Amino acid sequence: MSRRNHGAAGLSNLRVCVVSPFVDKKHGTERAVAELIEHLASDFGHEIHVYAQRMDDVAICPSEKAGAKRGAIIWRKVGSLPGPHLIQFLFWFWRNRALRRKDARNASGNHNIVFSPGINCSDANVIQVHAVFHQLAKLQAQSRAWTLRGIHRRLYYALLCALEKKIYSDKKVAIAAVSQRTADQLNAFFGRKDVKVIPNGVDTNLFSPSARLSLRIEARRRWNFSEQDIVALLVGNDWQNKGLETLLRALAQCTEPNVRLLVAGSDRQSAWQALVSNLGLSQRVLFAPPSDRILEYYSAADLLAAPSVEDSFNLPVLEAMACGLPAITSSAAGIAGFLADGEDCFILQQPADSSSLASLLSRLAKDESLRNAIGQRAAKKAALFAWEKSASELAKFMEKM
Secondary structure, eight states: OOOOOOGGGTTTTOEEEEEOSEEOSSSHHHHHHHHHHHHHHHHHOOEEEEEESEEOSSOOOOGGGGGGSTTOEEEEEOOOOOSOHHHHHHHHHHHHHHHHHHHTTSGGGOOSEEEESSSSOSOOSEEEESOOHHHHHHHHHTOOOOSHHHHHHHHHHHHHHHHHHHHHTOTTSEEEESSHHHHHHHHHHHOOOOOEEOOOOOOTTTSOHHHHHHHHHHHHHHTTOOTTOEEEEEEOSOTTTTTHHHHHHHHHHOSOTTEEEEEESSSOTHHHHHHHHHTTOTTTEEEEOOOSOTHHHHHHOSEEEOOOSSBSOOHHHHHHHHTTOOEEEETTBGGGGGSOBTTTBEEESSTTOHHHHHHHHHHHHHOHHHHHHHHHHHHHHHTTOOHHHHHHHHHHHHHTO
């Protein structure tokens, strides 16, 4: 990896290698990566080389034209291997490094910075942490599910924890975190007191009260919600970690029968159908796949409910707030550290407290003026977060390398 003399031009000529399995705008971490590289390219003129298996929703430049275009984003496609997630990850970890070594033999692989959102390679010199698997493994250990799927996940987490210990403990690696909660975990597990907190941002041109309301009628019609329905929304992957069980139990306890739940994300619906049925919620719960038109989900909703068991940030909370929706999050979500309970959101102090969550759902369902007041303050708070600001802080962080 070369080190250029930036001089008075600062970071204007950086060639940044970004290593991330997927980049798109349908998922949390992937959306963050997509937004950051777009702004690093457009706002700072960096040449971004993305090593990924899949890349969607981002304008890329043909590699042969990259040298003539300031702020180009070039995709180097990394092959994938079918099979269990553990095998897929091992192949990805080896393959992206092999491809980058091959490219390093010519000018296309001559990068100033190797940037990774988490554990994706062993040679990154700047890492932004979106999840600490040492913390997730602690939660996994509390589960007594020794199914084949459960064993596979434990082995996968064990591998990631070993890589975290090796990579995050290396003081030569510059580490940023998306929240103070994550920074504290990195300090607790790896003794990293030097972590820079760079929170995620939100595109307020896309996510705004006016944009949400303009799609409300169409979105609610799509999901057959009536105007009398109060729709709570949960967005994210790994629904167990996002607190879906607590949310379902809270919905069953909710005193307002017109509250319905829309769950959007890429997880196995079949794993939750039994609980939904046992709680008598089959007519009140709908599941939806992830979408690049995520605004439609916020448009269909009256509030966001995200009682995370463990979450480094929880980007949908910020996006929902930008749309003027009242949001319920939990103290176990990193975004809670930036918010004020009862002012611009509601923070569930115990993520598994379904009774308190049920009370919040009932209170918001009955009080439209409360929903509107919290939503208005939420939109003002969300406006303080911007991807431009996040990218600027990341660019300055990289400059120190």
